[in-house]
Amino acid sequence: MTVVEFQPGSSPGTYLNVGAMWLWADRAFWAFDYGGRTSWRNDVTFTWRPLDGEAGWQQRVGFLNADQFSREMALVARVAALQVQKLRQQFPDAAAVCDELTNSSAQMGESPLWHAFHGGAAAALSGDLPAAKQNLETVASADLHFEWQHELAAQAVGLLQLMHDPAALRTRVAETIACSRRLLGLPAVTAGSEADDSAR
Secondary structure (H helix, E strand, C coil): CEEEEEECCCCCEEEEEEEECCCCCCCCCCCCCEEEECEECCCCCEECCCCCCCCCCECEEECCCHHHHHHHHHHHHHHHHHHHHHHHHHCCCHHHHHHHHHCCCCCCCCCHHHHHHHHHHHHHHHCCHHHHHHHHHHHHCCCCCCHHHHHHHHHHHHHHCCCCCHHHHHHHHHHHHHHHHHHCCCCCCCCCCCHHHHHC
């Protein structure tokens, strides 16, 4: 699922947040699991992490007048659309998500537990059981201090208990995706769609 947010600040104007939200965790709120605050240039190039000291990047459009704001927001909307397109190309299925998360570390500001859980769920959905087991065991065996960590670990344990039955494991992940869609007020996946399509 791609998420786009035009986020207000303390003064009139907006920031742009674009990212992917993985739906295979029990959550009733929106999240940026991959991506987030976007920086852009006037040539519509964009990044989540501009290099320190590199000139030309913007993160915010301030409101001066209606004409100026409309003109600058047209550029920001184009950047958002291009970023959504890039995410959809980068993650066409759960296997691509698994590959990215398994071969990368948590992003700045991202919990390593969430990173491992998402990698494990993506691996389970795509049939990569060794990667699923490794990632989910990382979550289940972690030192847990907060309620959300215990809840996430319980979800990981639930998936680990199905590791002996790949079909049941995939079904559990698909059911969680369907539940997340309901909690977020999203339409159900149409009949005949692949389960990994509903993760986007």
